[in-house]
Amino acid sequence: MTLRLAVLGLGRGAVLTVPALAAHDGIDLVAGCDPNPAAVAGLGKRGFASAEALLAWGEFDALYIASPHEYHAAHAIAAARAGKHVLVEKPMAVTLAEAQAMVAAAEAAGTVLMVGPSHGYDPPVELAARLIAAGEVGAARLIEARNFTDFLYRPRRPAECDSALGGGVVLSQATHQVDIVRRLAASPVVAVRGWTGGWDARASEGAFTAQLHFASGAAATLTYSGYARYDSDALAGWAGELGGLKDPQAHARARAALAWADEQAAKAARTFTAGWPEPAPPQRHERFGSVLALCERADLELAPQGVVVHGDHGPRAVPVPLPPVQRANVADAFVRAVRSGQPPLLDGRWGLDSLAVCHALLLSAREGRDINPAELIQGLP
Numbered sequence: 542m543t544l545r546l547a548v549l550g551l552g553r554g555a556v557l558t559v560p561a562l563a564a565h566d567g568i569d570l571v572a573g574c575d576p577n578p579a580a581v582a583g584l585g586k587r588g589f590a591s592a593e594a595l596l597a598w599g600e601f602d603a604l605y606i607a608s609p610h611e612y613h614a615a616h617a618i619a620a621a622r623a624g625k626h627v628l629v630e631k632p633m634a635v636t637l638a639e640a641q642a643m644v645a646a647a648e649a650a651g652t653v654l655m656v657g658p659s660h661g662y663d664p665p666v667e668l669a670a671r672l673i674a675a676g677e678v679g680a681a682r683l684i685e686a687r688n689f690t691d692f693l694y695r696p697r698r699p700a701e702c703d704s705a706l707g708g709g710v711v712l713s714q715a716t717h718q719v720d721i722v723r724r725l726a727a728s729p730v731v732a733v734r735g736w737t738g739g740w741d742a743r744a745s746e747g748a749f750t751a752q753l754h755f756a757s758g759a760a761a762t763l764t765y766s767g768y769a770r771y772d773s774d775a776l777a778g779w780a781g782e783l784g785g786l787k788d789p790q791a792h793a794r795a796r797a798a799l800a801w802a803d804e805q806a807a808k809a810a811r812t813f814t815a816g817w818p819e820p821a822p823p824q825r826h827e828r829f830g831s832v833l834a835l836c837e838r839a840d841l842e843l844a845p846q847g848v849v850v851h852g853d854h855g856p857r858a859v860p861v862p863l864p865p866v867q868r869a870n871v872a873d874a875f876v877r878a879v880r881s882g883q884p885p886l887l888d889g890r891w892g893l894d895s896l897a898v899c900h901a902l903l904l905s906a907r908e909g910r911d912i913n914p915a916e917l918i919q920g921l922p
């Protein structure tokens with residue numbers, strides 16, 4: 542059965558993911574929805590200006606939601622009630638109550654709720670998780686995830702810099718690192734100690750560091766700055782987040798552009814208003830900064846081409862074949878979940894747990910104490 546797919550929100554996130562969904566032979570991309578008519582025209586499919594109008598038409602089976610975070614819950618709940626399967630962008634919602642309501646709506650409707658893409662799906666992460674699960678290297682004991690980016694100096698909507706609306710880097714960016722380290726640790730997070738930094742008017746939280754403790758006894762550290770002049774992609778030969786080669790001047794250029802650009806026009810230029818991206822076969826995998834998983838019998842270094850296993854006899858590169866299009870595995874996982882009726886690995890409950898870790902980080906930073914993310918979910922009304 543071919544899945545008739547509609548896309549809600551035709552912005553930057555959609556530009557990065559729609560090509561993989563549209564290329565999947567189990568998916569027929571039938572419609573797009575965005576209040577911006579230029580974005581709808583850029584997709585070149587049947588178009589709608591509002592979620593209500595799209596759902597009233599209803600001639601599709603599944604919805605990819607890439608609207609701004611603050612609309613995810615309303616859109617996903619309305620879609621589930623209309624019997625549509627949902628792939629919702631990360632973070633799945635702004636608040637935990639919203640995320641829980643999304644999970645409940647999908648469970649009541651018997652529809653798939655999958656969260657992503659996030660870098661938790663990157664093929665090197667999947668390989669490292671498989672090596673760990675297969676017992677080849679033992680369990681992960683200490684994981685380090687680090688990324689220094691220009692996130693806050695790329696064009697942003699005002700809400701993306703406003704913590705009250707889910708802006709700042711914790712919900713948007715920590716969620717990638719949380720998904721990655723949760724996959725590698727394969728154990729629930731039982732305590733989070735977090736710190737956030739804000740030293741620029743562009744966001745109250747532009748940087749963070751956190752220590753996560755897992756039920757298994759493993760620990761992870763996450764470190765991130767979206768204010769960075771230093772570019773941590775230098776550590777991977779300038780392999781960038783999307784698998785391209787980075788210009789070492791990229792961070793400097795992003796800051797310089799903001800000094801003169803009309804930011805909202807610059808933001809819109811990175812969306813479907815500019816049409817479909819030029820297809821280019823991937824040369825490297827997508828990645829999210831540097832990730833090292835020190836395991837009982839070897840250390841795993843996530844690399845642009847796969848995983849480097851540092852064992853007793855030295856390093857050994859284990860490549861992962863490149864996909865025909867980035868994020869093909871996300872499209873596969875979504876189609877598989879719909880066809881099989883089995884929840885995907887990163888389902889609504891997974892997304893709720895990752896969002897709880899992000900909120901635990903924020904709360905820990907405010908209150909200066911360890912927070913168990915499960916208690917934030919249990920405390921929901």
Ligand SMILES: NC(=O)c1ccc[n+]([C@@H]2O[C@H](COP(=O)([O-])OP(=O)(O)OC[C@H]3O[C@@H](n4cnc5c(N)ncnc54)[C@H](O)[C@@H]3O)[C@@H](O)[C@H]2O)c1
Pocket residue numbers: 549550551552553554555557574575576577580591592607608609610612630631632657658659698713808811812
């Ligand atoms: N996984 C990724 O790699 C990735 C990358 C970028 C963004 N994202 C996620 O995608 C989401 C959108 O972020 P973005 O950077 O694409 O923002 P964006 O501003 O580029 O795009 C958002 C789009 O949604 C549209 N929109 C606004 N209100 C809407 C509504 N009520 N109904 C339908 N469409 C509406 C806007 O007109 C715009 O075209 C966020 O949750 C973000 O975290 C994910």
